[in-house]
Amino acid sequence: MKPETPGAQLPLIVDRDRFMFKVARNNFVDPEIFRREKTEIFERNWLYLGHASELKKPGDFLTRVVAGRSILFTRSSEEQLHALLNTCPHRGMQVCRERSGNAKSFQCFYHGWVFAQDGKLRSQPGEESYCEGFKSRDSSNMTHVPRFESYRGFCFVCFDKDVQPLETYLAGAKDHLDVICDQSETLSILPGTHEYSIRANWKLLTENSIDGYHATTTHATYFDILMRSNGGEAFSSGMGGGYALGNGHAVITSTSPRYGRPIAKWIPAWGEEGRVEIDRLYNDLVARFGEERANRIARQGRNLFIYPNLIINDIMAVVVRTYYPVAEDFVSVSAWALAPEQETSWSRKYRLNNFLEFLGPGGFATPDDAEALEHCQRGFANHRDVPYSDISKGMNKESPSNSDEIQMRAFWMQWHKQMYPEAAAEIGDKVI
Amino acid sequence: MTSITRDQIATFLYEEAYLLDKWRLPEWLQLFTDDAEYQVPSMDLPADATPDNALFYVADDRTRLGERVKRLMKRAAHAEFPHSSTRHLVNNIRFRQESDEDLDVEAAFATYRMKDGITDLYLGTNLYKLKIVDGSFKIRRKRCMLDGQALRPAGRISIIL
Numbered sequence: 007m008k009p010e011t012p013g014a015q016l017p018l019i020v021d022r023d024r025f026m027f028k029v030a031r032n033n034f035v036d037p038e039i040f041r042r043e044k045t046e047i048f049e050r051n052w053l054y055l056g057h058a059s060e061l062k063k064p065g066d067f068l069t070r071v072v073a074g075r076s077i078l079f080t081r082s083s084e085e086q087l088h089a090l091l092n093t094c095p096h097r098g099m100q101v102c103r104e105r106s107g108n109a110k111s112f113q114c115f116y117h118g119w120v121f122a123q124d125g126k127l128r129s130q131p132g133e134e135s136y137c138e139g140f141k142s143r144d145s146s147n148m149t150h151v152p153r154f155e156s157y158r159g160f161c162f163v164c165f166d167k168d169v170q171p172l173e174t175y176l177a178g179a180k181d182h183l184d185v186i187c188d189q190s191e192t193l194s195i196l197p198g199t200h201e202y203s204i205r206a207n208w209k210l211l212t213e214n215s216i217d218g219y220h221a222t223t224t225h226a227t228y229f230d231i232l233m234r235s236n237g238g239e240a241f242s243s244g245m246g247g248g249y250a251l252g253n254g255h256a257v258i259t260s261t262s263p264r265y266g267r268p269i270a271k272w273i274p275a276w277g278e279e280g281r282v283e284i285d286r287l288y289n290d291l292v293a294r295f296g297e298e299r300a301n302r303i304a305r306q307g308r309n310l311f312i313y314p315n316l317i318i319n320d321i322m323a324v325v326v327r328t329y330y331p332v333a334e335d336f337v338s339v340s341a342w343a344l345a346p347e348q349e350t351s352w353s354r355k356y357r358l359n360n361f362l363e364f365l366g367p368g369g370f371a372t373p374d375d376a377e378a379l380e381h382c383q384r385g386f387a388n389h390r391d392v393p394y395s396d397i398s399k400g401m402n403k404e405s406p407s408n409s410d411e412i413q414m415r416a417f418w419m420q421w422h423k424q425m426y427p428e429a430a431a432e433i434g435d436k437v438i
Numbered sequence: 439m440t441s442i443t444r445d446q447i448a449t450f451l452y453e454e455a456y457l458l459d460k461w462r463l464p465e466w467l468q469l470f471t472d473d474a475e476y477q478v479p480s481m482d483l484p485a486d487a488t489p490d491n492a493l494f495y496v497a498d499d500r501t502r503l504g505e506r507v508k509r510l511m512k513r514a515a516h517a518e519f520p521h522s523s524t525r526h527l528v529n530n531i532r533f534r535q536e537s538d539e540d541l542d543v544e545a546a547f548a549t550y551r552m553k554d555g556i557t558d559l560y561l562g563t564n565l566y567k568l569k570i571v572d573g574s575f576k577i578r579r580k581r582c583m584l585d586g587q588a589l590r591p592a593g594r595i596s597i598i599l
Contacts, residue, residue, distance in 0.1 A: 105482065105587070198480035198493030201588035205556075224516065227509045234505070338590065343493045355490045363502070367589055368478055368495035370509060373517035373596035380554075 014393035018422045020433045025401040027415055031389035034207035034382075039425070040334045046424050047314050048073040052155075052162040052175050054316040054328050055079060055089055059159060059194035059347070065123065068106040070340075072163060073330060077151065078102045078112070079161075082123040089154040089163050090125045095146055121148050158187040178251030182310045186320045188295065188303050189269045190346035195326070196358075200341040202367040206379035207386075208315065208337040211329050212417050214375050215317040216309045218248070218258050218408035219399065224378055228370045231363070232265060235275045246306075246408035248400065250437035254313030254420025256413035263307045265322040265364075268345070268357035270304040276356060283352050311413065313420055318344075323361035335383050341366065401438055412437065439538045442570065444531055447543055450568075450575045455526035458598055463507045466598070470577045471569055474500045477581040478595060481588065495595055496582075506598070517596040522553040524597050528564070541568040541575070547582070551597055558592035560599055561585040 014030030017039075021027075033039055053072050060068060061081035068079050069092055076092035078101065092100045094114040101114045101121060111128055113120045118131040125148030127141050140146055153164040155172035160183070162172055173180060187193060204211060214220070222229065246260035266273035270287035272280055291300035307321040317327040324344040329337050343361055345354065364371045385392075397418065400410025416437045423430040457466040470476075478496035479487055489497030498506055509515045530546035543566040551558045567579040582599040589595070 196491070196493050197487070198483050200480060200493065200495065201482075201590065203588075203590040203593040205591070205593065226514045227512055231505045231509065235501075336591070351490065358489060358491070358493060358497070362489075362494065362497055366493075366495055367593060368595040370506070373594040374515070376594050377517040377596075384554075 012393075013390040016429065017426055018418060018429070018433070019394065020419075022401070022436070022438055025398055027396070027398040027401060027411075027418075028394035029397055029414075029418055030393055031386045031395055032393065034209060035334050035386050035389055037334060040331060042425060043331065044074070047421065048330075049165045050169065050424060051166075051314050052153075052164050052169065052172055052312075053314075054312070054326075055154075055161045055163045057159050057193075057195045057326070057342075057344070058087060058156060058161055061087065063108065065108040065110055066106075067102065067109060067112075067123070069100075069102050069104065071330070073165070075165075076100050077163065078125075078148070080123045083110075086124065087154070087156070087161065088124050089151045089161070090148045091151060093148075094119060095127070095148060096130075101148065125150060158183065159193060175253060176312065177253045177255060178249070179253075179255035179257070179310060179312050182251070182257050182308055183312075183318070185299075185303055185308070186310065186318060186324065188291075188299070189320075189324075190349075192347035193324075193344055194347040196343040196345050198343070200339070200366045202339050202341075203332070204337050204339065204376045204379055205335055206337060206376075206383040207334055208329050208331040209417075209421070210379040210382055211337055211339065212311065212315065212317075213397075213414045214379055215319065215327065216248075216256055216258055216311045216413040217411075218246070218260075218309075219411070220375075220378070221409075224374050225364075225371050227374075228364055231370060236264065236273055248406045248408050248410050248412045250412055250416035254417055256311045256416040258309045258408035258413055260307040260321075260408055262305065263321065265307075266356075266360060267304065267307070267321075268323060268349075268353055268360065279352060280356065283350060287353070311417065313417060319365075322364055323357050325361065325365050439535065442533070442535050442541055444533065447531055447533055447541075447568075447575075451528045451531070451543075451545055454577075455528055458526050459524050461510075461521055463510055463598065467504060467507045469575075470500060470503065470580075472500055474503065474577055475579045475581075476503050476506075476598075477579070478599060479581065479583065481584055481586060485583070495584075495589070510598070515596075517594065520553075522551045522597055524552070525550040526599075539570050541570055542566070543568055547599070549597070549599055551592065560592060560595075562599075564599075 014032045017030045017033055019028040056079055064081055064083040066081045070077055078090040078092040080088045094101050096119055099114055099116045102112050111120050111122055120128045122128050127146045151163040152167035153169055155162055157172055248258045250256055270284045272284040288304050291303055310318045315329055319325045325341050326344050327341040329339040332338050345357055362369055397411045397414045400406035406412040419437050476498040479494045483492050510518055513519045527548045528545045533543045535541050545564050547564050549560045562584040565581040568575045569578050
């Protein structure tokens with residue numbers, strides 16, 4: 007008798023009646039899955055490119071790698087934003103090799119072709135050796151990304167020209183993004199980028215970024231520190247829920263977290279100067295939105311996930327984080343701080359201070375998360391004999407909490423739908 | 439003013455490296471003044487950036503630096519328990535003595551971090567503001583300027599640079 011093939015038979019096992027949800031560990035290690043994700047996930051979905059605030063003046067540009075492709079992101083003299091594929095239409099060289107700057111035009115050094123801020127070909131050496139009308143052909147210009155849309159300053163690209171509009175794509179995430187953006191009318195990305203990496207599969211970082219369950223154990227030392235700086239008040243992430251938002255998006259909220267929030271929740275460690283500032287910010291919100299919404303904006307935290315790989319955590323500061331697979335066991339991460347452009351120096355200083363205590367690869371939390379994920383990845387070497395991870399916490403509840411796992415189930419269901427559409431059709435769309 | 443020599447500075451920096459590599463972090467902390475700062479700027483910031491309005495990787499005042507050390511001595515600091523083996527190499531010392539009390543030092547560093555079969559390398563320049571105290575030094579500010587554009591593949595700054 008032929009021995010049973012070891013390892014996972016299915017990428018996902020979902021049984022709502024038995025409250026069972028199993029994710030094959032092969033999904034994190036298989037080179038074929040890694041290869042297919044490049045098209046099925048990263049060519050079909052909206053991917054975060056950057057924030058409009060990163061290009062302040064006409065002529066400002068930056069280059070950024072999105073799903074392995076270099077994008078040239080510009081603000082033209084006419085104040086239009088352009089997302090260009092950074093490859094010369096002549097023979098392919100990456101036209102702009104600088105990280106950022108300000109320019110009226112871009113010259114590809116290889117043969118000297120010059121392009122405008124909107125990618126149009128301006129001039130070529132040896133123009134007379136090209137046929138008449140060459141310059142006015144579309145194919146002589148740099149190519150725009152197939153789709154580019156923004157929502158409240160968040161700019162996205164998609165390599166599938168037929169993707170649904172961004173606002174539709176955002177589904178239930180839009181409401182939470184609105185709450186974050188309502189904090190201030192001048193939200194901007196601050197100078198200083200966290201560019202780092204984790205020796206683990208990118209999907210582990212999705213799970214970790216919206217996981218409340220790990221907080222008290224993985225981040226015990228952070229909460230020790232918070233307790234000391236907060237005058238001995240023990241940590242509590244507060245009540246809060248986990249929600250599937252449609253299209254793979256998800257969020258966890260916390261309704262009364264113990265950390266301070268720059269907009270706008272005071273803690274004793276911030277002293278009287280801080281109290282005055284926080285009260286002022288809170289009252290501004292009440293004036294703009296009324297008490298109920300002001301309370302939601304100011305005093306609740308949220309970890310928002312926008313499928314497939316954008317995290318916006320609005321907790322003790324606001325971090326915007328994207329991450330891309332480099333190998334099955336290596337993910338490249340970029341993170342930025344989002345803050346009101348017009349913020350008092352007190353607020354700016356305390357916000358950044360709050361940010362660094364927890365967030366970022368030099369803080370007191372992210373390295374421990376990375377350690378956990380890297381050791382999961384090492385554990386997955388056993389995937390033939392221990393084929394599945396269990397992600398069923400809270401499946402039996404009407405309203406899962408922020409330390410349950412519905413957020414991960416939302417992600418995996420959408421991933422499964424895009425990678426294995428036939429198997430997903432059998433399971434159905436309902437996320438519980 | 440009494441002239442400080444490169445040899446005196448090197449002796450001090452080697453002592454600092456020794457304490458870090460031996461994970462004698464509470465003693466290392468004693469090298470700092472009460473108003474000390476330990477900073478690692480993000481790699482895309484200008485040289486004169488301040489953590490008050492730009493995002494750094496690390497911007498500790500003396501209190502948080504103390505918390506960092508306390509944390510690294512605990513089992514629950516998972517990223518560093520068991521702790522990494524490190525090797526802090528320091529060289530290319532340049533300095534300018536400002537007065538009888540103040541000394542600016544620049545030194546190149548190459549710090550290796552080894553754990554779980556992996557070796558990561560951090561390269562850069564340490565900018566020190568030192569106070570000259572009782573024939574020795576105290577660190578008023580240590581700013582580690584990392585070379586390169588990204589913290590990859592090292593991925594984290596869980597050790598003290």
